[in-house]
Amino acid sequence: MPIYKAPLRDMRFVLYELHGGEAMTELPGFEDFGRDLVEPVLDEAAKLCEQVLFPLNRSGDEEGCTLANGVVSTPKGFKEAYDRFRDGGWTSISCDPAWGGQGFPNVVSTLVEEMICSANLSFGMYPGLSHGAYNALARHGTEALKEKWLPKLVAGEWAGTMCLTEPHCGTDLGLIRTRAEPKDDGSWAVTGTKIFISAGDHDLTDNILHLVLARTPGAPKGIKGISLFLVPKYAVGDDGAVGGPNGVTCGSIEHKMGIKASSTCVMNFDGATGWLIGERHKGMRAMFTMMNTARLGVAIQGLGIAEVSYQNAVAYARDRIQGRSLSGTKAPDKAADPILVHPDVRRMLLTQRAYTEGCRALAAGIARELDVSQRHPDPKVRQAAEDYVALMTPIAKAMMTDLGSEVANLGVQVYGGHGFIREWGQEQYVRDARITQIYEGTNGVQALDLVGRKMPADAGRALRRFFHPVQAFIEAKVEDERLGVFVQPLAKAFVRLQQATAQVARAGLARPDEAGAAATDYLKLFGLTALAHQWARMAEVAYARLDADGPDTFYEAKIATARFFMDRLLPESSARFSAVMAGGRSIMEFPDDAF
Structure with a gap:
């Protein structure tokens, strides 16, 4: 049977030893979030995930969601688990106290989110979508809208969704046909069909608040004519009481490859009453607040799947002879040796470990900068942090989900034939992980966002938020006797990244297809370099702790894993660099009719 144990030791290492988490108490509003408060919260999150959510993972996958007589039901045990989740305050952990939230730093909620994704990715979709809706409404809604809708959303009594995709359009949202007609009372009548709506309908909450992209009368064509509306499943009175249906129905639920316990719905809006969020025709601005949150959340989903797959692969490799x-x-006392002794099995396990721990370090660092961007008193520091988060969001989403899928597949390979059999649990992680590379913008779209938007914006200002600190680290540590074996490979990858950046920028200006053809390889080169930077820093911290405190298996393993990453995984950066520098001719000049 599958197992899961929250990696609290490594989480504390990343939070406090690598990223200086104790300093977050210096940010306004975070004064109370010292270790004495944060660590017990992480402990409680681990218990909830291990004891309540994880036991429902396989049964939820087996049962799935159902739609009968217009009612969507989640698998057995999900409603009770959600009630415990809500009553424990987990829906509000990083929300603003002004709306009933607990106000925890994003870096803490990110670690909690990883545990949820490892334990039960399908379950995590429900509160995850609600949090995205909270972010968009809190940032762009009027005070009246926030006062009416946010407290229940934060408390988890109501849920939220994001409704973008339509049957004829996905990424190209300028093609949407859902329309919103103005009503005399200032509300809008929303009509249209949305597909692939995660958590679109379910039985976990009393109401569901849909954030719907729609086009108003006379709106400009394309994305410049899109507005965002809040459309509840049920009407809500002035006293906050839930009333009757609001013209929102679930037409069907999708039968999917994975995340089967998450209801993915076709949602129909038939003159449903909604309210404008933000400015008319500025819906994409508001929706991107939700989507950027979701993209970082999806990155954590890839990390969560990687962690639980690795844990099970290690357990199997120890037991299987x-x-x-x-x-x-x-x-000698057994008929055969455990497969853990075999070089190729060890290669796979170390690959899983190196990617998983490296991604955790990177994710926590991004979340830490997100806190700085929102809380630091110095506007220049806030801007620098915001630039870094904007740059790293597409990299994290694409790289961490690609690696999550790779790690899950390696887990199956470690199991051999048993990995292909359902009751061992590994094949579910492969199926669940696969969607993370697709939704919230496919990973190819993330690569285009990186080279087409983030890289050239403000004359490359965001790039400097990554390049300058890495350059400074390399210059300071490259001659270090012990760290040289980590910093020198990082330095080589970093030079390749700089050269590739110049190539993409130069070629893309003359021929946009060149940048597009290079985008995925460039993103992966960037991501590998970012992981190398994290691993070199982790090795530095581990050496310092060993010097101070003496032998410790945890720190010794950190150094050994860092060495494996540099020796066996970072060399891929050379291949990605070569692909970028090769240009796009072999892609773009292939005859269309030859496909």
């Missing part, structure tokens, strides 16, 4: 070690018998 098969063959003898190439260097001589290691378990």
